[in-house]
Amino acid sequence: MESSSSxxxxxxxxxxxxGGCCSSSTTPSMDAVNLSRTFSDVSSFSEEHGGSGSSVDxxxxxxxPMKPRAxxxxxxxxxxxxxxxxxxxxxxLLGEDMSGGGxxxxxxxxxxNAITNLYATVFGSCHKLEPLPAGKKTMWRRExxxxxxVCDYIVEFYxxxxxxxxxTKVEVMATRPRSDIYINLPAxxxxxxxxIEILESFQKAEFWYADAGTRxxxxxxxxxTMSSSSFRxxxxxxxxxxxxxxxxxxxxxxxGKARKELQQKRDxxxxxxxxxxxxxxxxxxxxxxxxxxxxxxxxxxxxxxxDGVYRAMLGAEKFSPEYLLDCLDMSSEHEALAMxxxxxxxxxxxxxxxxxxxxxxxxxxxxxxVADDEEQDKNVMLAxxxxxxxxxxxxxxxxxxxxxxxxxxxxxxxxxxxxxxxSYSRVLESLAFNIVSWIDDVLFADKTVRxx
Amino acid sequence: MESSSSxxxxxxxxxxxxGGCCSSSTTPSMDAVNLSRTFSDVSSFSEEHGGSGSSVDxxxxxxxPMKPRAxxxxxxxxxxxxxxxxxxxxxxLLGEDMSGGGxxxxxxxxxxNAITNLYATVFGSCHKLEPLPAGKKTMWRRExxxxxxVCDYIVEFYxxxxxxxxxTKVEVMATRPRSDIYINLPAxxxxxxxxIEILESFQKAEFWYADAGTRxxxxxxxxxTMSSSSFRxxxxxxxxxxxxxxxxxxxxxxxGKARKELQQKRDxxxxxxxxxxxxxxxxxxxxxxxxxxxxxxxxxxxxxxxDGVYRAMLGAEKFSPEYLLDCLDMSSEHEALAMxxxxxxxxxxxxxxxxxxxxxxxxxxxxxxVADDEEQDKNVMLAxxxxxxxxxxxxxxxxxxxxxxxxxxxxxxxxxxxxxxxSYSRVLESLAFNIVSWIDDVLFADKTVRxx
Numbered sequence: 001m002e003s004s005s006s007x008x009x010x011x012x013x014x015x016x017x018x019g020g021c022c023s024s025s026t027t028p029s030m031d032a033v034n035l036s037r038t039f040s041d042v043s044s045f046s047e048e049h050g051g052s053g054s055s056v057d058x059x060x061x062x063x064x065p066m067k068p069r070a071x072x073x074x075x076x077x078x079x080x081x082x083x084x085x086x087x088x089x090x091x092x093l094l095g096e097d098m099s100g101g102g103x104x105x106x107x108x109x110x111x112x113n114a115i116t117n118l119y120a121t122v123f124g125s126c127h128k129l130e131p132l133p134a135g136k137k138t139m140w141r142r143e144x145x146x147x148x149x150v151c152d153y154i155v156e157f158y159x160x161x162x163x164x165x166x167x168t169k170v171e172v173m174a175t176r177p178r179s180d181i182y183i184n185l186p187a188x189x190x191x192x193x194x195x196i197e198i199l200e201s202f203q204k205a206e207f208w209y210a211d212a213g214t215r216x217x218x219x220x221x222x223x224x225t226m227s228s229s230s231f232r233x234x235x236x237x238x239x240x241x242x243x244x245x246x247x248x249x250x251x252x253x254x255x256g257k258a259r260k261e262l263q264q265k266r267d268x269x270x271x272x273x274x275x276x277x278x279x280x281x282x283x284x285x286x287x288x289x290x291x292x293x294x295x296x297x298x299x300x301x302x303x304x305x306x307d308g309v310y311r312a313m314l315g316a317e318k319f320s321p322e323y324l325l326d327c328l329d330m331s332s333e334h335e336a337l338a339m340x341x342x343x344x345x346x347x348x349x350x351x352x353x354x355x356x357x358x359x360x361x362x363x364x365x366x367x368x369x370v371a372d373d374e375e376q377d378k379n380v381m382l383a384x385x386x387x388x389x390x391x392x393x394x395x396x397x398x399x400x401x402x403x404x405x406x407x408x409x410x411x412x413x414x415x416x417x418x419x420x421x422x423s424y425s426r427v428l429e430s431l432a433f434n435i436v437s438w439i440d441d442v443l444f445a446d447k448t449v450r451x452x
Numbered sequence: 453m454e455s456s457s458s459x460x461x462x463x464x465x466x467x468x469x470x471g472g473c474c475s476s477s478t479t480p481s482m483d484a485v486n487l488s489r490t491f492s493d494v495s496s497f498s499e500e501h502g503g504s505g506s507s508v509d510x511x512x513x514x515x516x517p518m519k520p521r522a523x524x525x526x527x528x529x530x531x532x533x534x535x536x537x538x539x540x541x542x543x544x545l546l547g548e549d550m551s552g553g554g555x556x557x558x559x560x561x562x563x564x565n566a567i568t569n570l571y572a573t574v575f576g577s578c579h580k581l582e583p584l585p586a587g588k589k590t591m592w593r594r595e596x597x598x599x600x601x602v603c604d605y606i607v608e609f610y611x612x613x614x615x616x617x618x619x620t621k622v623e624v625m626a627t628r629p630r631s632d633i634y635i636n637l638p639a640x641x642x643x644x645x646x647x648i649e650i651l652e653s654f655q656k657a658e659f660w661y662a663d664a665g666t667r668x669x670x671x672x673x674x675x676x677t678m679s680s681s682s683f684r685x686x687x688x689x690x691x692x693x694x695x696x697x698x699x700x701x702x703x704x705x706x707x708g709k710a711r712k713e714l715q716q717k718r719d720x721x722x723x724x725x726x727x728x729x730x731x732x733x734x735x736x737x738x739x740x741x742x743x744x745x746x747x748x749x750x751x752x753x754x755x756x757x758x759d760g761v762y763r764a765m766l767g768a769e770k771f772s773p774e775y776l777l778d779c780l781d782m783s784s785e786h787e788a789l790a791m792x793x794x795x796x797x798x799x800x801x802x803x804x805x806x807x808x809x810x811x812x813x814x815x816x817x818x819x820x821x822v823a824d825d826e827e828q829d830k831n832v833m834l835a836x837x838x839x840x841x842x843x844x845x846x847x848x849x850x851x852x853x854x855x856x857x858x859x860x861x862x863x864x865x866x867x868x869x870x871x872x873x874x875s876y877s878r879v880l881e882s883l884a885f886n887i888v889s890w891i892d893d894v895l896f897a898d899k900t901v902r903x904x
Contacts, residue, residue, distance in 0.1 A: 078530045082537060089541035090602040093559045094868060100606035100630060102560050102866035107545045150542040154552030178552060414554035416546060 081142070088114070088146050108419035111147060112410060115420070118143050119427035127244050128209050129202040129438045137196065144192075147420070151181050154417050180286070181417050184279050188424050191272050195431050198265050206254040207442050209245035247442045253450040259443075266439040273432035277398070280425035283418055290412035293405055294348065301346035301353075301382060309343075313385045314378075321385070321392040336397045340390060341404045347386035348405075354379040399433055533594075540566070540598050560871035563599060564862060567872070570595050571879035579696050580661050581654040581890045589648065596644075599872070603633050606869050632738070633869050636731050640876050643724050647883050650717050658706040659894050661697035699894045705902040711895075718891040725884035729850070732877035735870055742864035745857055746800065753798035753805075753834060761795075765837045766830075773837070773844040788849045792842060793856045799838035800857075806831040851885055 092111060097104030104110070122140045126132065132140070160174040176182070254262070302310040312324050330336045354376055394400055402410070413419055544563060549556030556562070574592045578584065584592070612626040628634070706714070754762040764776050782788045806828055846852055854862070865871055 078534070082530070082534055085534060085537055085541075086598065086601045087605065089537075089545070090605045093541070093544055093563070093602055094605060095559065098605065098607050098627075100603075100633075100867060100869035102558060102868055106554060107547065107559070108554050111545070146538065149538045150545055151552075153539065153542045153546060153550065155550050175550070181552075415552060416554055417552035 084142075085146055088143065106414055108413050108416045109411065111150065111416060112413070112419040112423040115144070115147055115423035115427060118147070119430070123427075123431060123434075126434075127438070129199065129205065129207075129247075129435070129442065131200045131203055132196065140196075144424075148185065148189075148424070150416060151177075151185055151420055154178050154181055178417055180283070180421065184283070184421050184425075187275070188279065188421070188428060191275055191428050191432075192424075194268070194272055195428065195435065198269060198435060201265065206258045207247050207249045207445065210248050211245060247438075247445045249442070249446045249449050251449065253446045254442075259446065262439055262443060266436055266443070269432050269435040269439065273398075273429060273436060276425045276429035276432055280422060280429055283422045283425065284406050284409060287409040287413050287415070287418055287422070289348070289405065290408050292412065293408045294352070297345055297349050297352070299349070301349040301386070304342050304346040304349060305386075306342070313382060313389070319385045319388070321389040324389065325392055325396060333397055333400060336393060337401050337403065340393050340400065343386050343390050343393065344403050344405050347383050347390065350379045350383035350386060354383060536594075537598055540595065558866055560865050560868045561863065563602065563868060564865070564871040564875040567596070567599055567875035567879060570599070571882070575879075575883055575886075578886075579890070581651065581657065581659075581699075581887070581894065583652045583655055584648065592648075596876075600637065600641075600876070602868060603629075603637055603872055606630050606633055630869055632735070632873065636735070636873050636877075639727070640731065640873070640880060643727055643880050643884075644876075646720070646724055647880065647887065650721060650887060653717065658710045659699050659701045659897065662700055663697060699890075699897045701894070701898045701901050703901065705898045706894075711898065714891055714895060718888055718895070721884050721887040721891065725850075725881060725888060728877045728881035728884055732874060732881055735874045735877065736858050736861060739861040739865050739867070739870055739874070741800070741857065742860050744864065745860045746804070749797055749801050749804070751801070753801040753838070756794050756798040756801060757838075758794070765834060765841070771837045771840070773841040776841065777844055777848060785849055785852060788845060789853050789855065792845050792852065795838050795842050795845065796855050796857050799835050799842065802831045802835035802838060806835060 091098075092107065092114060094100060095102065095104030095106060095110045096113065105113070118140070122132070122136045131137075154177065155175040156178045157173045157175055160172055161169050162172045163169050253259075298304045305313070309324070309328070312327070313319060328339065330339060410419075410422060413422070543550075544559065544566060546552060547554065547556030547558060547562045548565065557565070570592070574584070574588045583589075606629065607627040608630045609625045609627055612624055613621050614624045615621050705711075750756045757765070761776070761780070764779070765771060780791065782791060862871075862874060865874070
């Protein structure tokens with residue numbers, strides 16, 4: 001992953017998702033929820049704005065017989081814990097329609113939004129390699145436990161046998177946790193714990209941060225030796241993100257040991273990022289393609305990808321997606337995402353023409369059974385090439401936002417298990433991505449200082 | 453309310469609803485849920501069968517990392533309390549589809565079923581005027597608190613004004629509890645507490661019960677003086693309900709004071725019953741008429757009510773629903789319910805013909821604005837007469853089961869507030885009805901003994 005790529009990712013997402021999160025909204029639209037792969041780290045994601053962290057505001061002359069608004073972080077006793085759990089679950093049950101009319105979102109979307117918003121509330125204002133404040137750590141652990149506990153009651157049936165007292169064996173249907181949850185949820189919880197541990201490990205570090213905005217308002221803090229010395233040593237890797245704190249290192253750079261440890265943590269976070277991406281991609285792949293997505297597909301795949309790309313995909317005897325991407329020379333994540341959307345739409349157009357319906361499995365069957373019909377053959381080939389082009393694109397831009405199809409799948413998903421796995425893996429992916437990026441910032445500062 | 457009427461009510465409902473309750477079902481059908489006004493008091497409603505009281509059964513060779521099945525009544529510590537709340541809410545979120553696929557019922561129906569099933573679990577095996585066992589009382593209070601807590605977060609907006617620091621007044625939208633919940637929920641909680649209190653007051657009574665089945669299997673208990681003496685003094689009011697315990701009184705009957713107190717409690721329970729019926733009727737009236745009900749209405753109201761009733765409704769200058777009901781001479785609740793269904797369907801046919809859409813308010817408007825058109829006039833008149841006939845019918849049979857329309861409204865209702873108010877008032881209505889009936893049994897036994 002290139003450093004320059006990470007920078008532009010954050011820029012893209014902060015531009016696209018500046019709207020902030022609000023779980024108390026009564027509109028079932030997804031507009032307010034950040035679905036990009038990498039969260040913007042604009043500081044507007046503070047707990048004051050996070051819907052998950054705030055109670056219903058009963059201001060006004062009418063005094064209702066309801067729970068008073070309380071600071072979530074102060075709720076420590078078990079009774080309060082119970083109230084908190086009831087509040088969280090009640091709001092999920094209301095599906096974000098606080099009028100109780102049941103016209104909000106379905107449970108799957110409500111839980112997905114709740115996890116997204118909780119992440120924004122807890123991690124939205126974190127921009128440094130340092131331990132998470134105790135209150136936020138507790139909040140994250142406690143509220144995630146609450147949201148994940150729903151998975152404990154999701155089961156699947158399987159045929160089993162039971163031995164009766166007289167020794168007869170009978171076939172019975174028994175239940176067990178659903179396999180996708182059984183496999184992925186413990187893995188995600190492990191990744192979660194590892195990321196928190198990486199942040200914890202920066203309790204004592206050889207680098208530190210100058211406050212955001214120091215450069216712009218240097219004169220205001222010039223009397224402070226610390227600030228001005230920090231300023232002198234600060235790097236310029238994030239010059240276009242002036243609101244972020246600037247990592248500072250000692251004059252001679254950090255010690256070799258610290259540098260080595262930092263590199264190890266970077267490798268670890270990169271692996272965690274890959275694992276989270278893999279789970280997220282898998283869950284999204286399993287989700288049903290919404291009818292609404294199929295309904296608005298263009299009539300031809302050629303129109304979707306454009307003449308040039310279409311010719312490149314159709315012409316060559318041996319198709320090289322890498323070469324095609326090199327030729328396209330996309331410089332921004334924005335262009336890459338637009339291309340991904342077009343290629344994905346074209347892929348579904350060609351699959352449909354080849355006779356497959358929505359499902360991934362059906363498509364597999366079609367590929368096997370396809371007739372010798374030349375036109376059919378062409379559609380199968382084009383769909384296959386579109387798929388490999390899309391994979392290449394996603395590989396080249398690891399922090400790419402969700403495509404239109406992914407967003408649409410999340411929005412129309414009804415499966416509660418998939419909603420939890422998708423949103424949990426998405427926010428962990430984002431956190432891992434940020435940690436890698438923060439480590440890169442420190443390594444860059446170190447390199448810069450040592451060069452001087 | 454006549455004693456004979458109560459008896460036949462229970463018979464009807466036990467016949468019609470013998471299926472029992474099961475909240476863990478994955479089918480979204482309402483078949484398994486008892487929606488009759490008066491619950492059957494067949495003993496199959498024990499906690500072993502009640503879905504609300506049982507955990508997911510993870511039997512089988514595969515050992516999932518999930519909570520073990522535990523006796524609900526033993527969960528006393530706060531941590532267990534927390535787990536219980538999480539379990540209850542998780543199951544509500546899954547909407548009775550334990551596969552997590554979100555293909556179960558909507559939240560409103562899930563909560564309505566949960567309250568119905570909790571009532572069946574706690575009160576289904578109660579057939580005596582005696583305090584509720586401590587465990588059941590705790591369970592009822594705790595689980596109802598959990599289910600009702602959702603109401604704490606249902607709000608409505610209202611325009612309010614706020615004074616800014618500089619003294620300016622600005623219009624703002626504030627929130628308050630939804631008015632129907634604000635008015636009805638505290639009332640229902642009061643009725644609930646009063647009913648439990650009535651049962652509590654029978655800690656020491658001058659009457660007692662012979663075990664169910666004593667009469668049928670008298671020989672088996674003939675060695676016990678208590679049983680045989682009870683048997684001698686038992687009444688025969690419930691001869692056709694042999695499974696119910698038989699109230700027994702001392703040889704000379706109960707004391708005048710006890711008789712007076714019993715009568716007072718009967719009056720109190722009757723008032724509670726009326727209040728619960730009023731709330732239930734009000735909430736059902738406010739619920740939207742499902743499209744599916746309108747879609748299957750017969751084409752003509754005449755065909756629905758039958759020629760005879762139609763002529764009676766159309767002919768008379770001054771229509772007397774009481775006289776018509778007398779002529780119809782319905783002897784069973786079953787016939788009465790069938791007639792109520794036919795009259796209700798006809799009412800909606802005539803309303804539709806008169807130009808009203810589903811809503812109650814729209815119908816009000818139509819009645820006001822109706823043209824001089826004679827045909828229109830006739831439909832408005834017929835709809836009005838059907839409404840008064842239906843009211844009369846319900847008044848004459850106070851324990852009548854829900855009509856097809858009521859059941860359909862509950863089944864398709866999406867409003868969570870209405871779901872809670874409807875189901876809570878329905879189960880309290882049932883409990884009040886049973887208490888009145890049990891008091892009548894004792895008074896009947898007393899009267900019989902004193903006559904001898």
